[in-house]
Structure formats: structure tokens, C-alpha cells
Amino acid sequence: MMDQIIQHLKKSKHVLLASHTNPDGDAIGSLLALGIALDWLDKKIFLFNESPIPAVYRFLPFIERIEHEIPATLEFDTAVILDCGNIQRIGKGSPAACRIPVILNIDHHITNNNFGTCQLVDTKACSTAEIVYRTIKKMEIPINSAIATSIYTGILTDTGSFRFSNTNKSAFAICEEMIGCGVNPYEVAQHVYGTYSLGRIRLLNLALDSIEISTNGKLSMMTITQEMIYETGTNSEDIDGLINYAKRIEDVKVAALIQEQKTDSNQSTGLKTFHVSLRSDGTFDVSAIASAFGGGGHSSAAGFNIETTLEALKTQIIRLSEKI
Ligand code: 5GP
Ligand code: MN
Numbered sequence: 422m423m424d425q426i427i428q429h430l431k432k433s434k435h436v437l438l439a440s441h442t443n444p445d446g447d448a449i450g451s452l453l454a455l456g457i458a459l460d461w462l463d464k465k466i467f468l469f470n471e472s473p474i475p476a477v478y479r480f481l482p483f484i485e486r487i488e489h490e491i492p493a494t495l496e497f498d499t500a501v502i503l504d505c506g507n508i509q510r511i512g513k514g515s516p517a518a519c520r521i522p523v524i525l526n527i528d529h530h531i532t533n534n535n536f537g538t539c540q541l542v543d544t545k546a547c548s549t550a551e552i553v554y555r556t557i558k559k560m561e562i563p564i565n566s567a568i569a570t571s572i573y574t575g576i577l578t579d580t581g582s583f584r585f586s587n588t589n590k591s592a593f594a595i596c597e598e599m600i601g602c603g604v605n606p607y608e609v610a611q612h613v614y615g616t617y618s619l620g621r622i623r624l625l626n627l628a629l630d631s632i633e634i635s636t637n638g639k640l641s642m643m644t645i646t647q648e649m650i651y652e653t654g655t656n657s658e659d660i661d662g663l664i665n666y667a668k669r670i671e672d673v674k675v676a677a678l679i680q681e682q683k684t685d686s687n688q689s690t691g692l693k694t695f696h697v698s699l700r701s702d703g704t705f706d707v708s709a710i711a712s713a714f715g716g717g718g719h720s721s722a723a724g725f726n727i728e729t730t731l732e733a734l735k736t737q738i739i740r741l742s743e744k745i
């Protein structure tokens with residue numbers, strides 16, 4: 422699979438690279454790393470992510486190259502879709518991406534639906550950044566400090582700083598090599614984890630206060646409403662990582678974070694859209710639950726979107742605890 426992907430990349434002239442909406446460090450890091458590498462090969466590249474770039478990742482090199490719209494006038498011969506279980510995960514760019522003749526699917530999600538012309542899906546990889554690293558090495562593209570910082574940030578954040586169950590030997594080996602290529606680990610950590618806005622800390626307070634536990638103590642649920650976001654002057658990027666507080670509670674096996682989305686509530690039905698994030702301690706496959714709701718992810722980290730009422734959703738989630 423790797424060889425086919427590389428052949429396509431070598432033949433390509435104008436490449437669209439895209440990763441999932443509400444990007445995390447891996448979605449941004451893998452997008453930038455492969456983008457910079459293809460730029461070095463003198464390919465014409467266009468980097469796309471639908472969402473605004475979270476403040477903590479704005480220090481990354483070439484971050485200003487990421488665009489949030491795909492102009493209809495552009496014609497691409499190749500698309501590279503990164504860190505997405507399905508092509509719709511890139512959001513409003515997906516119809517344009519679907520029309521591109523060659524679509525390369527590079528990902529590490531267990532729920533990947535094998536979309537595209539060619540797939541490089543490795544569910545054992547700690548991150549998409551790990552797969553991008555291997556691709557760049559195989560193409561014999563030199564790893565400069567910009568590529569190295571992007572790969573390092575992808576691995577650091579997707580492994581929860583080498584703590585999550587996807588942390589593997591290559592996470593450490595690649596990060597060590599990236600430090601040799603010019604990454605300053607302290608600087609990256611300061612940007613990503615070291616400085617939070619006051620609003621983000623206040624949101625943490627409200628989030629902790631919202632935690633509810635199932636009767637058997639095995640499931641925790643945290644809720645973030647639009648009102649909390651408004652009250653603290655924060656936005657969705659400030660929610661990143663909050664679920665880990667619910668997950669680390671003693672005896673909890675599955676944690677759920679309900680996030681009310683910004684959309685106006687449906688006037689006629691009174692329904693709202695929510696994103697639900699799920700995490701497990703590794704003893705329970707949450708990707709199966711997420712898939713049942715039309716989402717996906719990994720066995721210990723998954724998510725889905727749903728249109729319902731908050732009360733109904735909470736009842737549905739708490740009920741999941743009966744199966745744990
Ligand atoms: P989070 O809950 O932090 O948004 O995502 C956890 C994991 O589940 C990530 O790997 C993410 O890519 C995946 N995930 C979250 N929401 C969805 C979704 O709606 N569809 C799919 N296929 N995967 C999702
Ligand atoms: Mn990832």
C-alpha cells in the first residue's frame with residue numbers, strides 16, 4: 422500500500438491535502454508535515470481544513486498555508502485525506518475532494534471505511550503523523566525542523582503525551598529522531614499545554630461541575646453547553662482534553678463528553694445537535710458504540726454527532742453503563 426501511495430504522490434502535480442474538521446494536533450501535524458514534504462518535491466500543494474486553527478497550534482511552521490475554503494476554479498489531480506475515517510470528515514470540502522481523480526486515504530482509525538483510490542490505513546500506528554513520517558522517510562525526503570515539529574506535535578498530542586493506549590515504541594523512536602532534526606520539546610509543550618486563556622480555566626471549572634456518574638460508578642458524563650462557552654468567552658477548541666478529567670475518576674471505565682453544537686435549535690422540533698466524545702480505559706470498545714450512532718474512532722477514543730434533546734441524550738448515555 423505504501424508503494425502505491427508513493428507512486429501516486431510522485432506522479433502528482435497539483436495536490437489537495439485535507440484533514441478532519443475541528444482538528445487536533447495529529448490532523449494539523451500530519452497535514453503540515455506531508456504538505457511541507459510535497460512542497461519540497463516541488464509539487465503544487467493546497468492545504469485544507471474547514472475549521473479555524475486552535476490557538477495552541479498556531480505556532481506551527483507553515484500554519485498560515487492552511488486554507489478554509491477550496492476555490493471552485495482550482496483543479497487537482499490528487500487528493501490526500503489525512504486522519505479521517507471517512508471522507509465526509511473533512512466537512513464542506515468533501516464534494517470537491519470526491520471529484521478529484523486520485524484520492525489517497527492515509528489514516529489510523531479502526532473504523533476507516535477504506536474510501537479512496539488507495540488506502541494506507543494502519544490501526545496500529547499511534548497517529549497519522551507516524552504514517553506520514555514513514556511515507557516521508559520512504560520517499561527519501563529530508564526531514565527539516567518544520568517537518569519534524571509537525572510530526573512531533575502530531576505524535577505528542579495523539580498519544581496524550583505518551584500516556585494513551587496507542588503509545589507505542591515508534592512514538593518514542595520517531596520523537597527522539599525528530600528532536601535530532603531540530604524540535605525543541607519544551608517549546609512545543611509550552612505552546613500546546615503550557616498557556617491557557619483565563620476563559621479556558623473557567624470553562625474547566627464549569628465542566629468539572631457538570632460531571633455525573635452512573636449508579637454502578639463505571640460511567641462518567643460531562644456536559645458542555647453553548648451557554649457555558651458563551652459565559653466563559655471560549656470556543657470549541659477550549660474543550661479539547663476536558664474529557665480526560667471525567668475519564669481518570671477511580672472505577673470509571675467509560676467517560677462521555679456531551680458538547681452542544683453551535684447550530685440554532687430546530688425551531689419546529691426543539692432538537693439540538695450534540696457531539697459526543699467517548700473514552701474508555703481500554704477494557705471496553707467505544708468505537709462500536711460510536712459506530713452504532715453513525716460515528717467512529719478507536720476502541721478507546723471515539724465520537725459521534727446526534728440531533729436530540731439534552732435530557733434524552735443524557736438518559737441514553739447513562740443507560741450505556743448497564744452494558745459495562
Ligand atoms: P473526539 O471525541 O475527541 O472528537 O474524537 C475521538 C476519536 O473519534 C477521534 O479519533 C476522532 O477522529 C473520532 N471521531 C469523533 N467523532 C467522529 C465522527 O463523527 N465520525 C467518525 N468516523 N469518527 C469520529
Ligand atoms: Mn489521529
